[in-house]
Amino acid sequence: MATAAPVLGLDFGTTNTVAAVQGPNGQAMVLPVPHADVDDGVFRTVLAFWHEDATPRQIEVEAGPFAVDVFLDRRQDCRFLQSIKTFAASPLFQDTRIEGRPFRFEDLMHAFLRRYRHHTGGAAWPERLVVGRPVVFAGIDADDSLAETRYRAALAPFGIPDIQFVYEPVAAAYHFARRLNGPATVLVGDFGGGTSDFSAIRFEPGADRPVAQALGHAGVGVAGDAFDQRIVQHAIAPLLGKGGRYQSFGKWLDMPAQYYADLARWNHLALMRSQRTLRELDELARTAEDPQPIRRLITFLAQEQGYLLYRAVAGAKRALSDVESTDLAVQLGEDRLTLPLARAAFEDWIAPELARIGAAVDLCLARSGLAPDQVDRVFLTGGSSYVPA
Numbered sequence: 001m002a003t004a005a006p007v008l009g010l011d012f013g014t015t016n017t018v019a020a021v022q023g024p025n026g027q028a029m030v031l032p033v034p035h036a037d038v039d040d041g042v043f044r045t046v047l048a049f050w051h052e053d054a055t056p057r058q059i060e061v062e063a064g065p066f067a068v069d070v071f072l073d074r075r076q077d078c079r080f081l082q083s084i085k086t087f088a089a090s091p092l093f094q095d096t097r098i099e100g101r102p103f104r105f106e107d108l109m110h111a112f113l114r115r116y117r118h119h120t121g122g123a124a125w126p127e128r129l130v131v132g133r134p135v136v137f138a139g140i141d142a143d144d145s146l147a148e149t150r151y152r153a154a155l156a157p158f159g160i161p162d163i164q165f166v167y168e169p170v171a172a173a174y175h176f177a178r179r180l181n182g183p184a185t186v187l188v189g190d191f192g193g194g195t196s197d198f199s200a201i202r203f204e205p206g207a208d209r210p211v212a213q214a215l216g217h218a219g220v221g222v223a224g225d226a227f228d229q230r231i232v233q234h235a236i237a238p239l240l241g242k243g244g245r246y247q248s249f250g251k252w253l254d255m256p257a258q259y260y261a262d263l264a265r266w267n268h269l270a271l272m273r274s275q276r277t278l279r280e281l282d283e284l285a286r287t288a289e290d291p292q293p294i295r296r297l298i299t300f301l302a303q304e305q306g307y308l309l310y311r312a313v314a315g316a317k318r319a320l321s322d323v324e325s326t327d328l329a330v331q332l333g334e335d336r337l338t339l340p341l342a343r344a345a346f347e348d349w350i351a352p353e354l355a356r357i358g359a360a361v362d363l364c365l366a367r368s369g370l371a372p373d374q375v376d377r378v379f380l381t382g383g384s385s386y387v388p389a
Contacts, residue, residue: 010132011171014224019120047061049061063112082267083193083266127162129160135195138195139221187365191381193225196384216368224317232309240296240300248287296334296335309332317346
């Protein structure tokens with residue numbers, strides 16, 4: 001019997017990235033990523049760009065926890081990007097300029113994967129690659145075919161001849177199906193950072209592995225990042241000027257909403273620290289009814305405090321999965337603030353997102369031709385699946 005060609009499975013996530021190869025016993029072996037005292041294979045999907053004084057024309061790049069190290073060491077001298085996957089399907093995103101050079105989405109993804117491969121040992125990847133993808137990509141007017149084209153362009157320099165895509169909840173279902181000892185209809189929910197995806201799958205026992213029949217899929221570009229956005233919008237943005245007023249030609253106007261929409265989106269936040277934005281905010285502060293929150297926002301952006309805010313907000317969200325209330329400690333400009341958060345308020349804030357996720361579950365069942373009582377098992381995966389609501 002011919003030996004199956006080696007295959008690499010890649011989960012390029014909004015928040016984390018993981019890759020695995022098939023071990024000699026058929027089990028998936030996650031590629032290790034040694035960093036500090038942790039070696040669990042989970043690699044944060046973030047990038048840091050900077051240049052060294054000795055080579056000012058050469059842009060350095062780092063990814064994952066190593067990018068976080070760079071950011072914490074030289075916060076104001078580097079460009080830090082997170083949630084880059086949410087740009088994948090956006091026809092509006094053409095590129096972002098870093099140190100004067102344009103970087104398209106495929107450039108960012110390739111730079112990230114190149115550093116990821118380096119930190120997992122640097123060995124050439126096998127000739128077969130299976131890449132997870134959402135059922136529905138995140139973003140306004142998201143174009144799934146554009147996202148797959150960009151994925152392939154980012155992967156092309158690695159020289160992999162066989163690249164296949166699989167819906168992320170289907171991949172999760174195979175992991176779960178190994179626990180089954182009989183036929184079952186399974187609803188799989190994959191709650192990630194950028195998308196919530198659902199698949200209904202019928203599993204039958206097989207000779208060496210379960211035989212799967214996909215019955216239906218649905219997804220929505222709403223997940224953990226959207227929950228974070230609600231915390232930022234309700235608890236953080238008012239401290240940075242949201243809801244305030246400024247004067248223009250003798251009239252009092254509300255602070256422009258776009259700044260606070262971008263502030264709440266982790267992928268957009270990294271793009272706000274531009275001279276144009278800081279100059280606009282400075283002009284608004286000069287005529288603001290209360291200039292202090294705007295000055296706080298300017299310092300927040302100039303000092304690259306976005307990742308620290310992200311980490312604090314994500315930590316508070318996780319805490320609310322276990323307790324009814326928690327404290328959110330944040331650095332906003334020169335001010336260190338502690339804000340109380342209640343689970344009940346958080347659930348009210350995310351009610352619109354929960355409704356959209358629920359509608360995606362209903363659509364998945366409808367496409368599958370299933371009534372709820374025909375589902376034997378429900379398997380949930382992804383960090384946001386721990387949110388009680």
